[in-house]
Amino acid sequence: MHVLVNAAMSADGKLATHRREQLRISGDADFARVDRRRAEVDAIVVGVGTVIADDPSLIRFDRERRSEIEPTGVPARVVVDSRGRTPLDAGLLSGDAPTYLLTSEATPPERRDAFRDAGARVIVAGTDRVNLPDAFGALEREGIERLLVEGGGELIFSCFEAELVDELSVYVGSLVIGGQDAPTLADGNGFVESFPALTLRGVERLGDGVLLRWRVENE
Numbered sequence: 001m002h003v004l005v006n007a008a009m010s011a012d013g014k015l016a017t018h019r020r021e022q023l024r025i026s027g028d029a030d031f032a033r034v035d036r037r038r039a040e041v042d043a044i045v046v047g048v049g050t051v052i053a054d055d056p057s058l059i060r061f062d063r064e065r066r067s068e069i070e071p072t073g074v075p076a077r078v079v080v081d082s083r084g085r086t087p088l089d090a091g092l093l094s095g096d097a098p099t100y101l102l103t104s105e106a107t108p109p110e111r112r113d114a115f116r117d118a119g120a121r122v123i124v125a126g127t128d129r130v131n132l133p134d135a136f137g138a139l140e141r142e143g144i145e146r147l148l149v150e151g152g153g154e155l156i157f158s159c160f161e162a163e164l165v166d167e168l169s170v171y172v173g174s175l176v177i178g179g180q181d182a183p184t185l186a187d188g189n190g191f192v193e194s195f196p197a198l199t200l201r202g203v204e205r206l207g208d209g210v211l212l213r214w215r216v217e218n219e
């Protein structure tokens with residue numbers, strides 16, 4: 001499996017304001033780049049915090065590029081949602097693309113059934129919280145090899161913590177958001193003793209911002 005984490009942050013490392021409202025940090029050039037990357041993967045992954053904040057559809061991708069790479073199919077959408085908090089009327093349950101809900105045993109069976117009725121494929125991994133290595137392993141068994149994780153900060157931290165990330169792309173926009181409660185690129189509990197090591201692979205000016213690309217050195 002190959003996992004790319006992609007996000008856009010302000011110059012001070014924030015993904016959104018402390019109100020967690022959707023905020024356009026990327027310019028058109030970066031959104032077009034993300035659309036191209038979406039076309040190259042088997043699935044686009046977000047945390048339920050992002051679903052609640054943004055209600056993303058995740059069906060925007062470069063269709064021409066997709067047809068060059070993959071003659072059929074669209075990238076699947078994946079939500080990481082331990083307690084089944086995804087609203088049943090969320091945009092990504094629209095049926096426009098296969099949608100997986102990665103959840104834990106903390107989601108009652110009736111709620112899991114409601115997601116299945118709404119068209120989602122439900123994968124249960126973990127007791128209180130989604131066990132990401134197990135859940136991603138289950139996706140792999142479904143033929144999903146290339147993942148694009150788009151956030152938010154809590155999910156991104158967990159992916160690093162579980163040593164699941166192969167590549168990190170960050171667009172740094174020319175603005176300051178501020179706020180100690182605003183989500184950052186990697187939230188969660190934070191690392192203390194050992195830190196994921198990154199190797200810088202690219203620095204590129206894109207519109208008014210900068211795209212930084214790293215490879216993650218997992219042991």
Ligand SMILES: NC(=O)c1ccc[n+]([C@@H]2O[C@H](COP(=O)([O-])OP(=O)(O)OC[C@H]3O[C@@H](n4cnc5c(N)ncnc54)[C@H](O)[C@@H]3O)[C@@H](O)[C@H]2O)c1
Binds near residue numbers: 006008080
């Ligand atoms: N700028 C960007 O590129 C970008 C991208 C995505 C999201 N965002 C913003 O980020 C904010 C949402 O981020 P967030 O950090 O609150 O939420 P998130 O999207 O990271 O979702 C976190 C939730 O996922 C669930 N979860 C289940 N298993 C988990 C696990 N193993 N590890 C971590 N989480 C797990 C938990 O319920 C947790 O609350 C929103 O404001 C959104 O607009 C910005």
Ligand SMILES: Nc1nc(=O)c(N)c(NC[C@H](O)[C@H](O)[C@H](O)COP(=O)(O)O)[nH]1
Binds near residue numbers: 024
């Ligand atoms: N690349 C990027 N730049 C941004 O400035 C920003 N706010 C996001 N945010 C990512 C988040 O996951 C969004 O919810 C989806 O980008 C919405 O995706 P759709 O348009 O519904 O396909 N992503």
